[in-house]
Amino acid sequence: MYDFDFEKPSTIDEAVAALSSEGAQALGGGQTLIPTLKQRLNMPEKLVSLTGIAEMKGVSSDGGTMKIGGGTTHGTVAKEAKGSFAGLAKLASLIGDPAVRNRGTIGGSLANNDPAACYPSACMATGATIRTNSREIAADDFFDGLFTTALEEGEIIVGVDFPVPEASDYQKFEQPASRFPLVGVFVAKHGDRVGVAVTGAGEDGVFRWTEAEEALAGNFSADAVSGLSHSADGLISDLHGTAEYRAHLIGVLTKRAVAAAS
């Protein structure tokens, strides 16, 4: 790992200022970034830790919206969302392992946009809004291909606002070694609008399965999607599974998510 300066500001403004210098990079819980730095794929000159910023932590509810600070750990999300937003709580509780969930944050996960990260699927399926220090970005506009987002240089995710669905579920087929999803499917039902988002499978990262969404809009039941199958085109083929296998899993998991949605 290359050496770098380390800063740990306590407010968003300080963090934004610290990140304005050349070669500075934000550090969330570090559960993805630190392994990446170890592989020397990434060499910032300065790391700005966001874990000391109290205003970026915590979960609150505002009408039908769940507002989650960008510095909130997966462990906290799993606990806090449990009663009102079961799908999200389940998603958070299945990330990594307890020690990873104690450090890793929702903001860090979204900013990194790993093609196999879990949270992007929840954002896409529910139509969440990502709040940064300077603006609000709709989930559909935020994720921009592998490890790429709409974030500008030095821009920080301060929070995410999820419209809380009536029913939701997350089904994850784990790549058994890393426990990242080989395929993850998040299903969210808001009245007549149903969101189905798939992570882990797409060559361009997270995507919505609109065909399934349309089929479910009028009939939210597993039967409604039982005739659908996803094409293998554009899906990842790697050592953990072929594109065909992933396509097959998308169909199976979507059905299961609809059946389990509560």
Next chain:
Amino acid sequence: MATVTMTVNGKSRTGEAEGRTLLVSFLREELNLTGTHVGCDTSQCGACVVHVNGEAVKACTMFAQEADGAEVSTIEGQANADGSLNTIQQAFQDHHGLQCGFCTPGMVMSAAALLKDNPKPSEQEIRNYLQGNICRCTGYHNIVKAIMAASGQDVSAVAAE
């Protein structure tokens, strides 16, 4: 290089750390606390689990400077004040929850974190909680038994019909 101060096992400890210095390297090399092990370097195996401000974390995936000012507990601080083994440690010995012992410090630290949150975990809860702690020797059976025993639960029925 920066000076980092943290409370480790109840004592204030100060040392030098670069920005890139991992907490595990700081503990092992700067403070000579070699009970925290490096098994995989990639936060998968859990041999490096310590507690930071009461929560289990993987010391190989946290920078030392992140722990500046924090309360850190390691395996070296787990025994009772008189030096006798604490309940979890004693249970790992009594129930043969170790073989080569390399994963043991991380296992004990994870078990302690689990029992703090959930004093009477079910067998299933123990298994799920230990997902991030790899043991290559034991097959886990005796580790689960040890944690059941440490939580004061009957182990005679663990995994038997």
Next chain:
Amino acid sequence: MSVAKPLPHDAAPLHVTGQARYVDDIPTPANTLHLAFGTSAHARASITALDLAAVRAAPGVIAVLTADDLPAANDVSPSAHDEPLLAEGEVYYIGQPIFLVVATSHLAARKAARLATVTYAEKPALLTIDDAMAANSRFEDGPREYTRGDLAAGWAQAATTVEGSIELGGQEHFYLEGQAALALPQEGGDMVVHSSTQHPTEIQHKVAEALGVPMNAVRVEIRRMGGGFGGKESQGNALACACAVVARLTGRPAKMRYDRDDDMMITGKRHDFRIDYRAGVDAQGKLVAVEFDQLCRCGWAQDLSLPVADRAMLHADNAYFIPAVRITSHRLKTHTQSATAYRGFGGPQGMVGIERVMDHLAAELGCDPLVLRQKNFYASGGRYLEQENEQVAPSTAGVEEDLTSRGAVATGEPDKVVAVPVGAQTTPYGQAVVDSVAHELVAALCEKADYAGRRAAVERWNAENAVLKRGLALTPVKFGISFTLTHLNQAGALVHVYQDGSIHMNHGGTEMGQGLFQKVAQVAASRFGVPLERVKITATDTGKVPNTSATAASSGSDLNGMAVAAACDEIKARIAAFLAEVHQADPAEVRFEGDAVLVGADVIPWEKAVAEAYVGRVSLSATGFYKTPSISWDRIKGEGRPFFYFAYGAALTEVVVDTLTGENRMLRVDILHDAGTSLNPALDIGQVEGGFIQGAGWLTTEELVWDNTGRLTTHAPSTYKIPACSDRPPVFNVALWPNANREPTIYRSKAVGEPPFMLGISALMALSDACAACGPHYPALEAPATAEHVLEAIGRARAGESG
């Protein structure tokens, strides 16, 4: 008596408090240097230019060594001298060490190692079994073949035959503690090396060669390893030699540890195999003819591949009598990591072959595989005629060989043993099976775990459930105990009794978690009749006990327990003779028990007895030596009695498979395992549980993947799936089968390190059973049975494109 008690691991209090020291935990002098290898980026190439200027200029770098800088031998092979420490112009796999960086910190060394500019002229690489077969790239001049019986007659009797092929993946050891070594230079050019090794004598030998000094100038010490599993039998040589060479050249201590990534890229793994088979049974379901072609991918260097492949052949029968059989073994040389020892040492691969045959035949016959297995077990009973070993002076030819390595070539004639079996069936290599308990043990397990009831329940479940299918399989294990290189079956021990009655015990075995030290200490305490607390367990040290064999082949307690017993008995005899004389008693009636020495009517407390003996000028220190009797083996002919005895076991595993995704898990496992009269039932059960999970992991989740350039793509635990706590079966019943060893082993115990690994085969066969429940055809499930492989096998069961 301390033996046969379920005492905890001797170092447990140190482990749970973080005080147990591994090599990387040993405090080092401030001027210690740290090393890292720069490695090859190509599977097969010539190095046309090597520019190390940037490496040398990197912060913290003290020196960079290439092959030209080495003071003496450039070889870390345990066998054929074909494995240079640093490449000499040619590279043979991705990950092969080319140069050695010496720096002031571990991180500085690793970082600098990436800065070299290496120019390669690439050559065609042989990566797969098929590549190597096509190019006739192999070790030895041709395939080895063992045959027995009249195959033509066997085939003529066959009423049902099957033919097929199974792929068996390799396996990463994933010892939690990676490879590590520390060399401390001494006066006069001597070297002390701490190495995480199962084979200190091998380290001593290779370090002596690397320094160009005799073995007496090198002392190797190892207190414990954080797991070995075979991966530290020869794979530590490179680190130890590198450290010693640097310590010699700089005069400073040198330490090296591989990061996990480097460890997985550089070191050898379990051999992957393809086994092609053809097998037939007669109308009664008895095997009449079996033919195996074992294709074994050995990687780039010979290492221990020949004895590994031999052992695969020696376990091609498992627990079954095969009257007519041919086993052909191809030891293929490829441009990948050099495959090495791994728990079972080829035995597991050989055994999967015959278990696959039984599974396939049962499917063809439409019968329960267990019924077919039971029909073909070796008969119980039989014996050897009593024979004296005829000692033959071994030849001294070939002293330059690495004599203590399993990779050595047998030189001269081994002990000639005339082993005449009476009333016993023989293995394909002619050893009588006189100790089989397969019938009894399997019957007991069926009873205990309700095989019949559960078979019916699984059938009911499968009839009622379309998505989740269950499978059940019971497989036996019969594993041969002894090094097949006969001369390695020897061990030494050193025991001191100090004047205060405390005992210092040392032997050639190494501790890697298996509890060897505790078991052997229990033997010592039992011999002297004293509490275990009197016995100090000490680090393995080539300066105390020389010429040790690797702690391998499950032989640790058998060999070292006997050697320690011999040393204790020697001291006891001296004490007894002395006290008998003083107390005017018969030495034969002096007894050692209850922490005292009983001489006639006198009970002399141990400490007092020892003090008296000391004052009486009795030597209270002795070496002990043991060699396994009655064995001999000709590996070229494939004849003899390579094994002193067999260890047995059986496992019944139930699984469930999700037929929509291929996901699967174990629901319940029941095991009965034969550890003879166990020296320590708690430690032995631990070996059985851990061995089973590791074996099941090999065949289910642990998948090594190389890309088409020869790069290992699964080189971290994030891509290579080690069984986790949640993978273990919810119901896991393990018991030992009480079965005193017929052979005179230490307290009639049996070796237990490797045999339980192969109980994991039941998991693969249970998955096969579940896949078979999905359709009419044989699923021909490959190993490892990952979710995707299981889904493919379900497809074959349904559609019948059986392979």
